[in-house]
Amino acid sequence: MSSARVTRFSSAERLTHWLTAISFLYAGLSGLAIWSRRMWWAAIALGGGETVRAWHPIAGVVFALLLATMFRRWSAQMRLDADDKRWLAVSHKYAVHQEGGVPESGRFNAGQKMLFWLQSSSAILLFASGAVLWFPELMPRTLRLAAILIHPIASVASIGGIIVHIYMSTLVVPGALRAMLRGWVTPAWAASHHAKWFREIK
Amino acid sequence: MTNGWTDVANADVVLVMGGNPAENHPVGFRFVMEARRKRNAKLVVIDPRFNRTSAVADLYVPMRAGTDIAFLGGIIHYTLEKKLFHDEYVKLHTNAAFLIKDGFDFAEGYFSGWNAEKKNYDRASWQYDLDAQGHAKVDPTLENPRCVFQLMKKHYARYTPQAVANIVGCTAEEFESAAAIICSTGKPDRSGTILYALGWTQHSHSVQLIHTAAMMQLLLGNIGRPGGGVNAQRGHSNIQGSTDMGSWNNLPGYLKIPRANHATLDDWLKAYTPKALRPNSMNYWKNTPAFMTSLLKAYYGKSASKQNGFAYENLPKAGETENYGWGSFFDQMHKGAIDGFISFGMNPVANGPNTPKMLEALAKLKWMVMVENFETETATFWDAKKLGDKYYSTYKDPKQIDTEVFLLPAACFAEKDGTFVNSSRWLQWKRAALPPPGDAKPDQEIIARIFLRVRELYEKEGGRGARPLLDMTWDYTNPISPSLEEVARESNGRDVNTGKQVAGFGELRDDGSTACGCWIYSGSWTEAGNMMARRGQEDPTGLGLFPGYSWSWPANRRILYNRASADAEGKGFDPARTPIRWDGTRWSGDVADYKGDAKPTDFGAFIMLPEGVAKLFAADLLEGPFPEHYEPVESPVANPLHKSVSSNPMATVFKGPLDPLGDVKEFPYVAITYRLTEHFHYWTKHVASSAGLQSNFFVEVPAQLAKEKGIKGGDLVRVRSARGSVEGPALVTKRIRPLKVEGKTIYQVGIPIHWGFIGRTRGPLVNNLTPSAYDPNSGTPEYKGFLVSLEKL
Amino acid sequence: MTSRRDFIRTGVAVTTALGFDLRPAIAAARELKISRTTQTNSVCPYCAVGCSVVIHTLGDKARNVRPTVVHVEGDPDSPINRGTLCSKGISLKEFIVNDRRLTQPLHRAPGSAEWKPMAWDDAVERIARHIKNTRDKGFAEKDSQGRTVNRLPNLAMIGGCTDTNEINYLISKFRFGLGILSYENQSRL
């Protein structure tokens, strides 16, 4: 029955999310290969050093474009309200499932919103510095020197956030992965994790 | 070079003037650096431009092009005035003590004997005062007012530092600081060398300029000494060797070309075999008959017999006063008097003066043969109107030019064996590394095929002058392409009867029993084999003479006049640098420029000169026995020393319709032309590396002049002379300093050569600008110091 | 740009003349291009310093190999250059192996605006005929005063300054055989 399935993400949203994820995965893994020689196996797996050099920036551009569409779609919903701020203050309780006293969330909880803003801002930095690193022969030395530092810092933030994101969505919150894969959740799930949102759509 | 490249490392002072070795002879220049490292030698550069050599010099003094004699004359004055000359050397080894005839004088720009009508000198008053035996009278005290020393002192008394500065354009202080360093070599234990090149020879008074340098070096006791000498760096790999093999006025070995009044061999020998002018003069040229006879024997073989004067008659003879030099015959060509022209590896459209006239001259030929590695401007002169775009827009169309041209492809150096003589006079044998490309042929085959074919025509058809042509020997094993080893053996000389190679020119005879193609090369290929291919590394004297490496003319001697490095008793002036030592019975070390076993007191040190000593006073040159400063033919000022006789009165200046001279009003700046290190002459514009590294013609403009004219670096400028023009970007630099001459500011403009209308990289031919003015003794054109105008385009 | 990575064991014993062992443990990343060349001693044809050069040609002089120059460098045996060279000498390879070199006789007919290739035999024949005609027209056995002069005033000749002594000697025989006085080389310029 239809009431057993609540639509959480539209197919457009899901498509965008997963394309973004794939491009992020490629850019991130190839970036990690460039980050450390210990990760060079990733470069080999992704087509070899020269291929990685050629495609990493392209993956980065794809990622940035997709992220931009996500931004357009979601940025309004990602504003932090008063509840979110309280949520953040007691987020340690959320982390260990002591949910008493944790404010109810809207469509996205404050943690997801923070991830959104983290990814968006680091993507801007990654895109700007990446463009400089893409064409070193055309860029002034000062810009290159800045980019060579900014790009890894931004990527640390970005990848760090993603680690939490993937862990939470796959292992910590049952049903979350299906929500993004198939688009629906159960009413109980919605009521439990995103009570405010569930009330709004009911 | 009197000495040699390797010897430069022995110098205490290196004077670079009229040359830019760091730019044009970088590898030779390494010995200057060596001298500096080893001996803390000082490098003094006198040049119109602060050039690459100046960049590493201890002292740089700017000068106006064409005023070198004034500068060096000033140094002679300075040396004499401050008594810095090498007294013992001057007395022993020069003609300072010789007395000159009464009547010799110098006044108002002329030496005695000037004939204003004929515009030449009667040299009678320039001669030594001879005694009854025909020997020159001497005054060993040097006090007789008629002795060379006193006359020289008087002549150069006018060349004070202030007077020099006023002519040259530097300050008197700069002149004196240079003079102090140069004259520091007047001490017996110090020596100084001179490195010069075309900056000294390309003047209308160049031979006198070299004479001035020689005088200065003689006064300082620097000739014949390690680290001394007067050293011409020379600009082409075998310019020395090709000169050794003759020029318009020389047969091989510097034997003089016969003149029409020398009807027989005896006449010739009488004219050119000198007589000793002092009792102790060895006068080695007294052996001229042996050298000449052996040459005739080599040339005419069996046709040369004692009865027929060794076929001397066959040799061409010039009129008594005729000149067949570069300027003269191209002038003749321009007048239409020459039908045929053959060139082996030369490019006169590019390298001769006054290109517009050269192009006109070539168009009057009936035929022309060019033997080349690459296409040249000369070979394709008939297309100059098109290829040379704006510079020759008024030149003839190809269809108006009837000259038939043959451009024959020649093997390059790497595709032939044989010897080059470098500027140290070392004959170095090289080997062929690969065959020539395509259908190119080695030059010996090209010349042989043409020669033999011409002879065949004469044999078949007869014709004028058949005998001189048919008598010439060409008895090589493979006549169509003579082996160069065989030719080298012929120039060394052999005993005609035994067929054995002679060991040296001492074995040459005047009776026809020896044949020798070039007496100064005797010893280069003896019975022991090819001396020129030797690669011995030993340097027993430690002076860098390397007697076992290649072979040096004459007689494998590495330092010319080396006897003069020692005093009357044969003791070296500087015990640390003695090229030769007298051990009581014979000389050891370098091959002594002396008789190997003659006592030091037997002969004068300069065995080649009839005087037995070196000539401070030399009546041989056309414009006077002492060098005098004359302005270039085109000069921005009248000669400050004698305004009415401004430039060399004897200079060869052509005056045809295409030989205009410019006036300072229209052409206010002094121009010089020169080479750059990235290029070799007009060849390397075909070579990718040189064409790449220095692809653009440019004009060096003094920063102050550029400011006056509103010219910025890279702006296109036009340099114009009375003959033609060139255009290119300006290189604005402070390295060319404005000079003060007679209270006037003089600007000099620098114009590098190397470009032309054919090559991987192209640009204007700078000889569009240069005048048809030549030195009267050597026939060298005046490329340094002519007048131009400069305008921003 | 070379990106050859083949590691060639040159077999050279490498305790060097420099007095210490320069062999890197990771052996040469680049192949030594002169490891199998034929070396010929020659002398630079440019200025008169007279630097000796070693010309490295590819090929072992076997019958079916046409050698080409792969490298030219200074000859260390020469006391003059001791292995050094200037920017021009070091690029002699570009001079020898050069697509601008002349490889066949060219002929420009009177009034023509172009070069046309010509066979050697034809060129020699025509030149010889020109010389003969010129000489027949202009050769002077006697001057105006009746003195024997045997000279050829209407033919001029230049060159030799970068050719070997031996060729210069042959040129001297050529010109004195013909009677040419008007002869110069670069030494006057």
Next chain:
Amino acid sequence: MQTVAKLIDTTLCIGCKACEVACQEWNDQEFTMGVFNNTYQTMPDLAPNFWNLIKFNELEIDGAQSWLMAKYQCMHCADAGCIAACPAPGAIMRLPNGIVDFAQDHCIGCGYCITGCPFDVPRLCAKTKKVYKCSLCSDRVAVGLEPSCIKACPTSCLTFGSRDDLKFAADKRAADLRKSGFQQAGVYDGPGVGGTNVIYVLKHADRPTDYGLPKNPSIPWTVQLWKGPVKLLGNLVFVGGLLAAFVHFIRVGPKESHDE
């Protein structure tokens, strides 16, 4: 194994460009057309196919006309910025003899070495997408020959040998120069990058920029920060993040399922 080095005594440099051409020749580089820029230095800069440049600088020093010429190429640093910055294993190697050599077939063309180099030496080729620079003729050195530029140099401005010997010679030469009146003479060998294997003797060591050399060269601080603290921090974040997730999963586990 001893470290090899090149000594450039700029007081002996005459700007003859023999080293430039020798480098081109040996490495079979194509010659490109120079440009006119109001100087004798017709090649404006190093290029992927031009690894050795003499910089010319006309200036007045203490009122005297000077023309400083100095060769400019890879410095073969002990602490090489290019190696520090390079991500591709095997693309840049520091040979045991001290030569810093690029292996182009391992190069990915990222150009980080260009940014990492304090001397701005490596050049990226647009066509091959690889970076090139002076190899100190590692191929020649490997068989006991000197680098090609050094062999060619006519004035012995360039010499080759062990770094210790050349450092000694350089110090001595600088001391001699000071003794003969050039107070500012000195040795330039990049202590900021652990010492370079290209050592300069400068008459005016107080003004290296007049020779086209950077003052006090070191690996750029951003590269150092990146390769140091940032990389450490990043590794902590990545590994720590994974570890934290693992520990969290074991100790806390998933949330209660509301998924039927």
